[in-house]
Amino acid sequence: MPRLIEYRQAIREALDEELARDPMVVLMGEEVAQYNGAYKVTQGLWEKWGDKRVVDTPISEAGFIGMGVGASMLGIRPVMELMFWSFYTVAWDQIINNAGMVRYMSGGLINCPIVVRGPANGGTGVGATHSHTPENIMASFPGMKCVCPATARDAKGLMKAAIRDNDPVMFMENTLLYGEKGEVPDNSELPEGELFIPLGVAEVKREGTDLSLIAHGRAVLTCLKAAEILEEEHGISVEVVDLRTIRPLDEETIFESVRKTHKAICVDENKPFCGVSAQIASSIQLHCFDDLDAPVLRVSALDSPAFYSPPIEKLQLPYPDVIVAKALSIC
Amino acid sequence: MAAAAKTTPKHADAPINKALTRDDKIKLFRQISRIRRFEQISLKHYNAGKMGGFLHLYIGQESVAVGCVSLMGPNDHVITAYRDHGHALAVGMGMNECMAELFGKKTGCSKGKGGSMHYFAPDKNYWGGHGIVAGQTPLGLGLAYGLKYKGLKGAAMCFMGDGAVNQGAFHESLNLAALFDLPVIYIIENNGYSMGTSQARSSSYTGCLAQRAEGYGIAWEQLNGEDVYEVRARVQVAMERAHSESKPTVLEIATYRYYGHSVADANHKKYRTKEEIERYEREHDPILIWRDHMIKEGILTDAQATEIDQEAFKEAEAAAVFAEKSDWPDPSEIFDDVYWEVDNQTVASQSGRHFFND
Numbered sequence: 001m002p003r004l005i006e007y008r009q010a011i012r013e014a015l016d017e018e019l020a021r022d023p024m025v026v027l028m029g030e031e032v033a034q035y036n037g038a039y040k041v042t043q044g045l046w047e048k049w050g051d052k053r054v055v056d057t058p059i060s061e062a063g064f065i066g067m068g069v070g071a072s073m074l075g076i077r078p079v080m081e082l083m084f085w086s087f088y089t090v091a092w093d094q095i096i097n098n099a100g101m102v103r104y105m106s107g108g109l110i111n112c113p114i115v116v117r118g119p120a121n122g123g124t125g126v127g128a129t130h131s132h133t134p135e136n137i138m139a140s141f142p143g144m145k146c147v148c149p150a151t152a153r154d155a156k157g158l159m160k161a162a163i164r165d166n167d168p169v170m171f172m173e174n175t176l177l178y179g180e181k182g183e184v185p186d187n188s189e190l191p192e193g194e195l196f197i198p199l200g201v202a203e204v205k206r207e208g209t210d211l212s213l214i215a216h217g218r219a220v221l222t223c224l225k226a227a228e229i230l231e232e233e234h235g236i237s238v239e240v241v242d243l244r245t246i247r248p249l250d251e252e253t254i255f256e257s258v259r260k261t262h263k264a265i266c267v268d269e270n271k272p273f274c275g276v277s278a279q280i281a282s283s284i285q286l287h288c289f290d291d292l293d294a295p296v297l298r299v300s301a302l303d304s305p306a307f308y309s310p311p312i313e314k315l316q317l318p319y320p321d322v323i324v325a326k327a328l329s330i331c
Numbered sequence: 332m333a334a335a336a337k338t339t340p341k342h343a344d345a346p347i348n349k350a351l352t353r354d355d356k357i358k359l360f361r362q363i364s365r366i367r368r369f370e371q372i373s374l375k376h377y378n379a380g381k382m383g384g385f386l387h388l389y390i391g392q393e394s395v396a397v398g399c400v401s402l403m404g405p406n407d408h409v410i411t412a413y414r415d416h417g418h419a420l421a422v423g424m425g426m427n428e429c430m431a432e433l434f435g436k437k438t439g440c441s442k443g444k445g446g447s448m449h450y451f452a453p454d455k456n457y458w459g460g461h462g463i464v465a466g467q468t469p470l471g472l473g474l475a476y477g478l479k480y481k482g483l484k485g486a487a488m489c490f491m492g493d494g495a496v497n498q499g500a501f502h503e504s505l506n507l508a509a510l511f512d513l514p515v516i517y518i519i520e521n522n523g524y525s526m527g528t529s530q531a532r533s534s535s536y537t538g539c540l541a542q543r544a545e546g547y548g549i550a551w552e553q554l555n556g557e558d559v560y561e562v563r564a565r566v567q568v569a570m571e572r573a574h575s576e577s578k579p580t581v582l583e584i585a586t587y588r589y590y591g592h593s594v595a596d597a598n599h600k601k602y603r604t605k606e607e608i609e610r611y612e613r614e615h616d617p618i619l620i621w622r623d624h625m626i627k628e629g630i631l632t633d634a635q636a637t638e639i640d641q642e643a644f645k646e647a648e649a650a651a652v653f654a655e656k657s658d659w660p661d662p663s664e665i666f667d668d669v670y671w672e673v674d675n676q677t678v679a680s681q682s683g684r685h686f687f688n689d
Contacts (some may be wrong), residue, residue: 026480052480058510063469063503070473070487072408073458076480105461106451107442108668131606142669142686166671200683213606250682279687286689306417 003186010152010176011117014159015079017187017194022077025163027079028055028064029118036278038083039119045159046198055285060077060085065101066094066117072112073102074085079163085120085172086132099168100143101277117159120148121218122269122306123317131306131313135216136276138170139247145169145199146246152182152277154244160310165199165256171252173324174218204257208239211331212257214280216243219318223267226323236331241266246276254280255287262293263327269317272300299323342513342623345564347402353630353631359397359559360625363618364643366417369426372647373416377594381655382433384446385593389417392586394617395520396421398562399488401454408477410458410471412492413448414520414588422455426650436657442661444668464525465491465498468517472504475515476638479577486573487515488566493583494525494587504546505581514573516566517544520556520584523687526592527602541583549579553611556584557615560624576620587611 005013023326029037033046033056046054052316057064061082082088087178088095099112136225140148145167149155155173162169187194205220206227213223227238241257243249258264264276264284281296302316338483352357370388376683377386389396389570392414396625398410400421410420412502419429424440432439440450450460460475461467471489474592478485495501496519519540534540544551550572589608591599600608623671625631631639666673670678 003555035609045685058506060503060507062500063472066466066469066500066504067473067476067507070458070470070475071477071480072473073409073453073470074474074481076473094464094469097463098461098470102459103671104449104668105441105445105449106453107440107444108671108674109451109453112430114670123336128378145670161679164675167676188609198679200679200685228465239355245683248685249687283687292390 002183002237004181005152005184006178007152007155007173007180007182008039010156010182011041011166012043012296013160014156014163016045016048018160018163019053021044022034024075024077025079026053026055026076027081028057028068030057030059030083032056032081037081039175041178042187047065061091062094065091066098068114069094069099070111071269071275073322074111077113077163079117082116083195084130085118085134088131088134097105102143104143109164109291112168113167115162115171117171118173119175119178121174121176122301123313124175125308125310125313127257127308128266128305133248133301135172136270136274136279139276144247145166146172147199147244148172148217148246150242150246152180152218153179153195154197154203154242156184157195158199158244160194160196161199169179169199177218183322197244197306199245200250200252202244202250202288203242204253205242206238206240208237208261210263211327212241212259212261212264213267213323214243214254214257216246216276217269219267219269221303222234222318222320223323226320226327229320229324230306230327234328234331236327238327250284251287254284258284258288259291262291264292264293265299265323267299267318267323270303272298275300297330335502340503341391342558342560342564343569347563347567348560356625356630357639358366358620359401360631361395361643362397362421363559363621365426365646366397366420367618368640368643368647369420370416370650371652373430374594376434376651382447383435385413386433386447387414387593388590389414389587391445391589391611391616392520392556394559394562394584395556395584396490397512398559399566402563402567404421404485405520406483407570408456408474408485408487409490410467410474410487411460412464412495413460413462413465414492415448415450415460418490419450419452419457419460422452422457424450424452424455424457426646427653430451430647430650431654431657432610434463434654435659436654437660438653440526440670442664452606465495465501467491468495468498468501468504470514471517472508472513474630475508475513476511479513484574485514485529485632488518489515490518490520492525493530495519495521495524496543496570497534505544505549508579509547509549513579514577515568515579516573517579517581518566519581520586521583522588522672523587524555524592524602527596527598529602544581549581551583553583554585556586556618557617559617569648587615596598628643632681
């Protein structure tokens with residue numbers, strides 16, 4: 001029988017296994033230890049690993065993220081939680097200039113093996129300041145890597161790859177997914193003895209022949225729902241490509257899908273201006289121009305700050321009907 | 332003309348200074364002279380248009396870096412801001428690689444990718460060279476965190492200017508340093524001006540800038556930086572605190588820069604008087620003060636001191652020739668040193684696209 005676990009537990013397992021594997025791995029962040037994590041991702045880890053390996057920090061993002069970056073230069077491997085990725089704004093200089101640029105500016109003498117992780121999503125009625133989706137922003141900096149897992153399985157396997165990576169990895173989770181259960185094999189079932197998913201490898205989450213939906217994070221699940229509707233109600237066979245990692249980006253899997261279906265819609269929860277889907281759309285038109293039977297379309301969050309009022313905010317993020325309508329306009 | 336040494340005998344007699352051999356003292360004189368000459372030669376070439384960007388000169392402050400760095404043991408580390416040439420040479424970086432970096436050449440310490448503000452030498456426990464004011468202060472904290480995590484008896488000396496004390500990152504760092512008992516020493520090199528704004532116009536404080544540490548329960552001290560003896564004697568106390576108690580310290584070291592914030596600072600003779608600058612050069616110059624010590628102690632004759640200074644001058648001139656003759660970086664190097672995994676052609680680098688130029 002398949003093992004179903006929550007997305008948050010999958011991440012917790014990855015953290016736990018990496019704490020066990022490498023004594024240089026340290027978890028730090030606000031409420032990650034004694035409180036067990038604001039979203040319970042780190043539940044039980046402080047009790048198991050103690051003060052040295054799981055560290056509560058004050059509400060001081062610039063300070064503790066910068067501290068982690070500095071420690072990583074000496075070979076420590078901090079996995080730092082932003083309670084909300086939205087708080088990256090107050091640690092911007094430490095993340096971008098220090099973690100992101102120090103390797104280049106030192107001519108390759110230094111590297112920062114850090115992970116910054118936490119939820120990066122809207123849709124929870126917490127207002128605009130807590131609803132940012134900065135994957136496009138982080139991925140726009142050469143030197144950075146950026147991961148947005150949609151499922152529990154991917155979250156676990158990608159977290160392990162992120163922690164072992166020797167470059168700074170921005171790992172973006174989703175509060176709306178933390179409680180979602182998914183199939184995650186137990187290590188004992190795996191030939192390698194662990195679940196490890198390399199960065200930079202997309203996955204076709206659903207195969208189809210008429211249209212490619214290209215998405216990441218929670219938008220993948222929205223696309224899967226839209227694909228079902230399109231199949232059942234309109235007889236359209238939809239392929240869903242999950243990017244999983246934004247940078248490095250598996251373009252080949254995208255192009256392969258588009259070359260098969262000849263139509264593409266890029267879906268993300270970013271705002272439209274310079275969102276991830278803009279980058280993907282640009283790449284598709286450049287590399288698959290002759291394969292396309294329709295313009296590449298995009299579905300993104302509506303172009304305003306996040307609305308607080310819950311029923312209105314729901315309309316701001318891509319939902320299946322919007323994707324279905326876009327699909328029908330070209331299919 | 333030798334300046335009158337202001338040091339009280341107690342600093343020269345501190346055990347850490349008593350332990351200096353004749354050769355150690357000469358080495359300190361050589362270092363301090365090399366930094367001065369390096370920067371004078373770099374200024375000449377900057378003014379001749381050989382360099383890009385900014386050139387923040389350390390001239391006048393040399394005793395601070397040299398004194399502090401001379402206290403370092405194998406597990407002590409240094410990080411600083413953009414006025415970083417002095418610390419770099421003090422930890423043992425070569426003039427050639429440093430000068431070539433200013434010229435933007437391939438042979439530069441950062442392969443021409445960092446420039447004046449971004450010198451690094453991890454093999455010498457030197458972690459830069461950082462351009463954003465106070466941006467390095469959490470990193471210095473992290474170095475201390477790493478030392479403590481690894482169980483090493485060391486200290487992270489994090490240098491900063493007086494203009495950096497009003498940045499939030501510094502205050503967050505102080506809180507964390509005290510909270511986690513980290514062996515970091517924040518060394519405020521107070522040259523009186525945050526660019527063109529005097530201390531009185533930029534900072535609100537009681538007593539002195541370092542005294543802000545009191546609010547965080549951190550030990551602090553204010554000292555004069557013109558004399559290497561004083562710097563060593565008093566910074567050593569903070570080093571001891573870091574090594575044996577794993578506790579932070581904030582030091583404020585009074586110093587003075589003869590040139591502007593950067594060479595491009597056109598106003599530096601407007602926000603302070605010519606007389607003020609000349610008085611420092613005459614009465615407080617760290618090189619003249621150390622030279623005076625050497626001569627009075629019978630360690631060097633005036634002629635020998637001049638010879639060391641001339642050697643430093645020649646070395647700096649040779650470094651400029653080296654830099655001038657060195658090749659520019661090759662455009663093919665633009666995509667090197669972005670990702671560790673790509674540079675090292677690891678398995679992780681094989682999946683996915685890392686660069687998006689077309």
